[in-house]
Amino acid sequence: MTSIDVQHHALHIDGKAVDTDESMTIVNPADASVVATVAKGTASHIDDAVAAGKAAFESRVWAGKTPQERAAIMRAIADAANDAIEELVELEMSANGATVRQATGFHIGYALAHFTFFADLADTYQFVRPAPVVTFPALAQSVVHREPLGVVGAIAPWNFPLLLTLWKVGPALAAGNSVVVKPDEHTPLSMLRFAEIAEANGLPAGVLNVVPGDGRDAGARLASHPDVAKIAFTGSTQIGREIMKLASGTVKEVTLELGGKGPSIVLDDADLDLAVDGVLYGCFTYSGQICESGTRAIVPRSLHDDFVARLVERARTIAVGAPDDWDTDMGPVIDGKQQARILAYINDAVDAGAQAVIGGGVPEGEQFQRGYWVAPTILTGVDNSMPVAREEIFGPVLTVIPYDTDDEAIAIANDSEYGLAASVWTTDNGRGLAVAEQVQTGSVWINDAHQINAQVPFGGYKQSGVGRELGPDALDAYTQAKAVHVDLSGGRDAKPYDILLSHADD
Template sequence: MSTVGVRHHQLFIDGAQIDAPDHYEIISPATEQLVCTVAKGTVAHADAAVAAARRAFEEGSWSRKPPHERSQVMRAIADRLGEDSEQLCELEIAANGATLRQAMAFLVGYAAPHFLYFAEQAASYPFESTVATAAYPTASSNRIHRDPIGVCAAIVPWNFPLLLGIWKIGPALAAGNSIVVKTDEKTPLSLLRLAEIAHECGLPKGVLNVVTGDGPEVGAHLASHPDVDKVAFTGSTAVGREIMRLASGTVKRISLELGGKAPAILLDDADLDIAVDGALFGCMLYSGQICESGTRLLVPDALHDEVVERLVARAATIRLGDPADFDTDMGPVVSARQRDRVLGYLDAARRDGARVALGGGAPDGAQFERGFWIEPTILTDVTNDMTVAREEIFGPVLCVLRYSSLEEAVAIANDTPYGLTAGIWSSDPERAIEVAERLRAGTVWINNWHQIDPALPFGGCKQSGLGRELGQGALDEYTEPRHVHVDLTTRLDRHIFDALLSEPPAGR
């Protein structure tokens, strides 16, 4: 494919744009046309980025800057993210196929307010606190200092590159760390632009570095790098296990946000108008390419046929088309590989006995001859032991499962290796909350989905990950507590040194 006249993007290391001998071609998922090229980072580039981050951290241009001054710089960055949202939407849509409405609402729309939240945390976080202690065995003053960890590495997926990058960059910077971000090779554009914006707003060079590169090479190198103090990763559970293994060599801190297979329990008292639209929103948003999507809809036997009929009728109205068209509801999946992966799961579902109530393949029509398209798909007659109910498909595929009792519904919901999110559809809030308390998931939504607030923690249990992003404790993941003890006892005979030294001091 010719690259003549196509814009080329470089890496961002130590405050400067750096090119590489090789490059990636960024392809539009909607048209398969060449969008641009991006420098292909290597292990050497990762090493240079880590070295720049370490030097910046040790020099203290950011790590020793007073928190309120860090907050001011970060507020300026947040303002610019809001001002440049139109350009950032274009970059996201071109690379990952999200629709304009979804990019405006979520992928880019969340970026500025979430970054602003961390800017505010930089000013309000308790970096120093006094802890009251008992006078026994001796009176003392005790302070807790929360220090920046050092050099952090963030490995970011392709589906929400800017937003999920900010979930790692924001708390890292607020705490005073330096950071190296490894983008997915398919969607690096918005994070490269963020790095430029940050330095235009006064972030010292070396504090934020962005490299591309293949995951097994560059990502793995960062995870095992002896000069990286923490790794934050969002991606598949399989890769998360490898990140844990690689990080263990230097016992570095890690936080992992991994896969999900979220259950949505529709109770027998649910408002079906809300539940049907909400279930489709929970599963089909961004072509189902969200780790926290509600992909298993659990429906009581008595309502099953009516709910499926309603789901099919509503899902049939979802408009596929040009992601840049404001009227488009759903765009393509991100790549040919992802399209083929989803189609493979649909073939397996048919073999296992599931019934395709809607969709089930690529859409017809001339506009879909190029690009990576999957129809909105509803599967029924799904049982929880089927592959499509066990594994993360990452496509617009909703699996409908029956249940005969609430106890059975809860058991099915929890019968998964994942525990990222779950949901309940009910007209009785108290009853729904009682069910929510029985679900093993990091977030449980009642009568909604995809509601992410930067002030509330997000993350999973079981094989959905370790640690939490967002929330009031987000900076805890990026700081090390240091306890400073000052003994206030002034007389030797009041100390407890005689636990070792039984003889009185000479001359006393």
């Protein structure tokens, strides 16, 4: 891993760097080296950030700009961030172990492209929507205004720190809101730098505040703060439930993108070479640390042994190694706690009768003795009732589950508390579409995986979340509707008052 100077980073509140008494240590997952220290925000710092956001919102220094003015500033921010992409990539991958290819293209490149999408959306979004003229109970014209909510709280995870934060910050800013971000403790660096870039390129102070800190303190305060109108959260289903409880105290709006246990359904007419590559890509990209990863390969029993043999042969070619090497396909997992958790799932499954046909532990080699590594692992002998097939592991572990009929495959896919994403592998698109209609997930990819398009809504069924991010209506989640009615009758001649007052003198 390329070393960087160990620097100290402050909170970003009201356009100022704010230091604190306590610091958090940012560790490189590849070798457990310290890459930075960051001021640790508390509930009181969240209070300060919310106050700054509220003051900025009420001053209308941002909300009062036209959508076109906001869009132009957001594009300038995206351009400046793109000029700093190498720095952002280094900050991101040094903290979360993403490979340089993934960090450059998906983590940072995608993030800035999506931020630009939200800027463009501000240009075209209908903030004022005339309704038809009505004649009853009076001649009137109604107009619906989509107005910003106020202060929005964004709580982001460690796996895609900038991308998933900008999925929230982008539409919130485009709509005219102020934002307070609580990034994950492992990975606040790229978002802190983005906030500096944003204010250097036209975003007024106080509109975007970033407060790294502990979820139980800073995060909980943000979710329960009475002056925060909405919480947008990406993370585990367990924490999502807690966020909902905290938000309910002040009836906040919530958007939750939570866990997944994605099925990859291989039909008996699939192109097996394509399906093998696709299933491996769907599971092992970014060491399986993606919520919509396809961690359950649901395979025809008649093809099971052949398919598994192909999976193993192809998986042996996955290059596991240093994240800053452009030839590396898969890097480490986020930390020692998660490494131990993943290995425990594997060991428990093997104890219950599953077989690790490849992987199952830490990769061999001296370079893997430091840092937090798990080898790409494929488990057979698994049924859908086992914890390894039901619970979100968030690591490079693929379970292979056989089936006999298409209906059984669909039933296995749907037998989950999660419903975020699925893939279907077939040479018959019509058949694939028929299966997709029956799968209970927010996204279904036919002969593809991880296909997330800013123009298409993303979110989950069941306990995979509430609401949707992205898509042409993304600003709906960051605005509220106000109906304004204008009487066109010229006064009381329209008679609605007569209905109310007809017996007033009785």
